[in-house]
């Protein structure tokens with residue numbers, strides 16, 4: 110038996126199947142989709158079997174064929190259908206096939222021969238305790254990195270750099286100093302998970318006494334003991350304890366040295382939902398609109414036909430109930446279902462709705478799970494223990510074999526596009542997968558993407574079937590939206606960030622004990638540092654981007670390359686001391702709220718407050734339990750939440766996204782405003798929405814205020830048509846980067862030239878039915894990252910196959926240069942973010 114294997118080297122020359130002989134004893138376990146270990150050059154690599162045959166490949170000397178060494182899993186992690194899908198992705202998104210195959214399996218299967226980095230505690234302490242602190246390297250990330258590593262025990266360099274972006278050189282120097290050590294990981298990555306846990310040593314009385322005996326300068330150690338006592342001496346996860354008390358692990362280590370606590374590795378339960386009881390729910394009797402949609406979907410399911418539905422249902426119209434009952438039907442037909450929701454909406458509330466209906470038949474996959482948790486959930490799919498998967502983007506690759514239905518909720522969300530290679534869009538992959546499996550796809554949204562709506566029209570070829578729901582399931586009307594012109598407020602002397610109307614409305618809700626959602630529509634949520642005297646803004650020396658202030662470590666960091674420096678007390682340009690950080694927008698709104706409404710309870714949700722695992726859930730639960738009056742945040746408060754007592758939604762500034770140089774800015778603004786407005790008055794209490802804006806006349810804002818999707822669509826489509834943007838054409842973004850500008854400019858020009866020539870050649874060879882326009886090259890919106898300059902060519906095209914061939918061939922011509930002079934070219938097909 111012979112196998113064709115795609116090996117784990119994501120580069121172009123190796124982007125093809127290689128032939129291997131399969132030894133007799135392995136024949137039974139090698140199939141298309143198997144993960145194998147094969148020799149490759151001097152190395153041993155992981156690979157995926159993409160084909161098997163009984164005949165030796167033609168024209169190859171059999172004696173030269175190398176053999177498959179090992180099969181890595183009893184059950185192949187991929188199905189033949191997924192292997193085929195990977196090939197398609199490689200063609201469509203111009204990525205190596207291995208990249209597509211890798212993205213389909215959980216991270217736990219990816220890096221088996223990884224080395225891991227561990228902290229050498231002894232070396233670290235010796236250095237820490239060195240009497241000359243001025244000899245210690247000053248990078249502020251060091252200590253944080255050491256703490257993190259200590260708490261985790263070990264980490265791959267990859268995981269470490271993901272947590273501390275851009276710390277590659279720091280990592281290197283710490284390895285050189287011997288503080289960190291690289292070890293070959295011997296144990297299986299998928300073994301049980303453990304965590305460092307703090308065990309109090311002694312009785313309550315003993316520890317109490319020990320605590321009071323500690324001298325005052327050991328206040329932190331006292332705090333830790335108090336925290337343990339407060340929890341009834343329950344052993345606590347080290348990381349959680351540190352976080353709760355706000356100390357570093359050295360404090361706990363000191364207690365350990367005194368024999369008051371003990372640190373031990375303890376096995377951790379990996380089922381992320383193991384501790385929760387999901388109340389079972391029964392199907393609700395459908396409303397007329399819901400039944401109509403349900404019947405349409407079921408008709409297709411029963412026929413086992415492939416069809417794509419676009420379900421446009423206003424917020425609160427009960428789309429989820431339709432999903433649930435359609436899935437029920439799908440299961441009754443003996444088939445499986447995948448539900449995609451945006452990462453941010455994958456709240457416990459959402460999980461409850463699915464687990465409540467299907468119980469243990471559901472696996473949940475999202476990126477907030479650890480490698481191990483993800484792996485365990487995923488294995489339940491492989492073992493056929495579940496028939497429903499709910500997850501974020503990559504759940505689209507769930508290895509089902511009898512797929513009947515794929516649901517994509519909030520289908521317009523840009524997070525369905527992966528921004529790193531393979532740069533795939535889950536919607537397109539879903540449709541492709543469903544086509545092959547004869548499955549139905551339901552794309553749901555209150556504000557569908559223009560691309561999807563267009564596909565339901567005659568002009569768009571009626572590829573999708575439109576289903577609509579205009580009324581809310583519980584009969585409540587959509588809440589009235591009031592636009593407040595902030596220019597008028599300013600004219601009338603109101604300099605606060607709250608208009609008179611919003612101020613009054615908040616006051617009212619507080620009085621009535623109802624709840625409020627406040628949205629700060631801002632994408633550049635980062636906190637930057639500016640000099641008030643001269644306007645200097647602290648920027649990264651390696652990237653054209655402002656540094657972000659991190660409150661916890663009091664450092665300034667670059668989010669692109671990880672460069673870090675200490676907080677400044679003086680402006681480096683004018684020496685003024687009026688240099689300070691400008692809090693995230695949400696932080697400032699919070700301060701103002703507390704000032705204006707004494708006693709108000711605010712939950713703030715933004716990147717800062719939700720970086721911790723589980724924090725997102727924690728805040729939402731608190732809000733649901735009415736432990737706060739206001740839920741204040743960025744995009745994440747706009748999506749999918751269903752709280753009965755929210756009767757007021759306020760938008761602080763609606764226009765901020767409008768000004769971004771992205772042709773989807775209008776669409777994003779409309780979607781966000783509509784989504785957030787939909788959080789108000791969903792149950793019995795009537796809702797109200799107040800939107801503050803500087804451009805109330807803008808069509809996106811006006812249409813969102815009138816809940817008028819049709820009006821928005823008409824204007825937006827006109828713009829797109831006039832400018833040749835999607836859905837009237839499609840885009841490919843080609844970004845080139847190089848260390849030297851003149852060289853980069855020359856290469857970029859040459860690439861643009863080559864693209865045009867290839868397009869011409871295609872036309873001359875008789876290809877038609879395509880368009881292909883090359884724009885640029887121009888400097889990319891962020892013109893420099895990690896000391897590399899960036900240029901961009903944008904291609905506007907119609908006709909998938911021809912366009913990707915032209916781009917592939919053109920880029921291939923620069924391969925030698927890419928290898929020789931550190932030129933990078935990255936291709937993004939159908940980009941979602943143009944920034």
Ligand code: ADP
Pocket residue numbers: 393394395396399422423424425426427428429430582583751791
């Ligand atoms: P959407 O996802 O369209 O915004 P949801 O599915 O969250 O809407 O439904 C909004 C509310 O209406 C939820 O509280 C849900 O339980 C309720 N609901 C949905 N369908 C029905 C129904 N047929 N009968 C009663 N209540 C329903």
Ligand code: ZN
Pocket residue numbers: 640641642643644645680681682683684685
């Ligand atoms: Zn200054």
Ligand code: ZN
Pocket residue numbers: 649650651652667668669670671672895
């Ligand atoms: Zn940088």
